[in-house]
Amino acid sequence: MVSSREPKNRRLANELQLKTLAELEAEVHALQNLMEKHNPEVDGSLEQMLDLMKQMKKALLVGSTERVTALHEEPLSPSDTESICATMIPDDYLCPISLEIMNDPVIIATGQTYERANIQKWLEENRTCPKTSQVLAHTTLTPNFVLRSLINQWREANGLEISAVDSISGAAHNSSNSCSGDSTIDELIAKLSSRQIQDQRAATAELRLLAKNSAENRIRIAEAGAIPHLVALLTTHDVEVLENAITALLNVSIHDHIKGLVVQAGAIPHIVTALKYGSMKARENAAATLFSLSTVNEHKLTIGALGAIPPLVDLLKHGSPQGKKDAASALFNLLIYQGNKPRAVRAGVVKPIIALMSNSQAGMRDEAVSILALLSTHEEGRRAISRISLVPALMSIFHDGSPRTKENAAAILLALVFDNPQHLTTAGRLGIKKHLVDLVQSGTERAKRKASRLLEHLAMLQAE
Known part of the structure; x- marks a missing residue:
């Protein structure tokens, strides 16, 4: 009616x-x-x-x-x-530019959705959102698969033709899941389950590259069901397949919505195993994958509980320069969760971190100081740091570190003073007062607070 x-x-x-x-x-x-x-x-x-x-x-x-x-x-x-x-037609199904029902809806930087062809034409002459007039931080177009599915369901329910648009770079696909040449994601997934090792190598290598090169490909690979198959290959004894499978999971997990799918597929225990026993490349990429997954708070507990911290610490000691950076990044994320701090201390993280902080050639001083600052907020961490002569290394940071690194150095020193005031006495003899005064005058807000308290403690010690 x-x-x-x-x-x-x-x-x-x-x-x-x-x-x-x-x-x-x-x-x-x-x-x-x-x-x-x-x-x-x-x-x-x-x-x-x-x-x-x-x-x-x-x-x-x-x-x-x-x-x-x-x-x-x-x-x-x-x-x-x-x-x-x-x-x-529901308003949400209409492109704000043309007011026509969308066939290929895409999301722009402001979060608004438009028909791909319409927004592409707009972006040829503008760098703003047509609906909000906001300047766009970037011009990447992300497919709105959920909305497209809803629109097609609505079409079907109302007896209308379902859109066949399925694009990655703006043009229609030659097939429903086309990604590279004549291959489709479905075909690649089928090869992942092949008993032929060459098929597995070829499929994991291609999926790895596809996920690396395009955010849209990451979504397509996940939606096509590739993740459980990639996780299953983490138990392989073939070095090439293992490296490719881990790297493919790393690349797809860059997309926030896919991280949970990787974890739900049971990937973490296998990634930890690869981190322990894989080739150096597999270990590095395993560390990088854990770093990606650990950006989600609830995954920090899971990763730590499943034994990832000791092999990450080992990679800090024996890894390549890139491996050490990947391990440090993953450890920093994991140590935000308080329960992982004693695990890291017991795994011996303090000595290699201080070594990296003291080695100017390693190029990891900022990362090392950030990790020590996290550890210093836990009793076991403070005790472990306190047993090592850290003050001379901290003094070099106060001398020429970045504002954020100086802030963390002040936080570490203040935490150590509560357990052992002797650290501040040593720092006083090395000329810490001048650096603390500089921080109070021009440091970050947090650095100013820490430096002020250190100056108060230093005055009390010198008055005794």
Whole structure:
């Protein structure tokens, strides 16, 4: 049954001589052009008129390419209008630029969704969001798969043709899951389960590259069900397959929504095993994957409890320069969770971290100081740090470190003073007062607080 509003829209369209979709589109575009001039005296009325035009156009749309083409060619008969209005299109399914139902919705930097072709044309001359006028931080277009699925469900429920658009770079695919040459993700996944080691090597290598090169590919690979198959290959004895599978998981886990899928597939114990016993490349990529997964707070506990910390500490000692960086990044994330700090201390993390902090050639001083600052907030960590002569290394940081590193150095020293004031006495003899005064005057807010308290303690010690 047609609502009372719909005949009103039809009568108004007739009175305005807007009897075809093409005529209505022209009027909408004219209104949008006027609104871009931002005339404060007419903007309000223009917005009302545009909203009205939107309702009228929504009543004319049916969604399928063939029907829209027909509406461009011929005026709508009253019976056509009644039929179309019976299927009102939800506002969220319409592109804000064209007010047409979307076939290939994509999300831009502001979080707004547009039809791909429309926003691509807009971005050729603009760097703003058409709807919010915000300047875009980037022009990456991320497919809105959820919305596209909802639109297709709505189409199917209303007897309309389902969109066949399935694109990665803006053009239609040659097949439903095409990614590279003649290969499809489905075909690659099938090869992951092959008994032929060459098939597994080829498939993991291609998925690894696909996930590395495109955020859209990461989503497609996950949606196609590749993750459980990649996780299953983490138990392989083939070095090449293992390295590729871990790296593919690392690359897809860059996407926040996919991290949980990797964990749910049972990947962490196998990644930890690879971290312990794999090749150096597999160990490095395992550490990097754990770093990626540990950015989600609830995963920090899981990763620590499943034994990842000792092999990460071992990688800090014996890894390549890149391996040490990957291990330090993962450890920093894990140590944000208080329960992982004693695990790291018992795994012997303090000595290699202090060695990295003291080695200017390693290029990891900032990372090392950040980790020590986290450890110093736990009793076991403070005791372990206190047993090592750390003050001379901290003094070099106060001398020429970055503002954030000086802030962390002050936090470490203040934490140590509570357990053993002798550390501050030693620092006093080495000229710490000048650096603390500098921090109070020009450091970060946190550094100012820490330095002020250290100066108070230093004055008390010197007064005794």
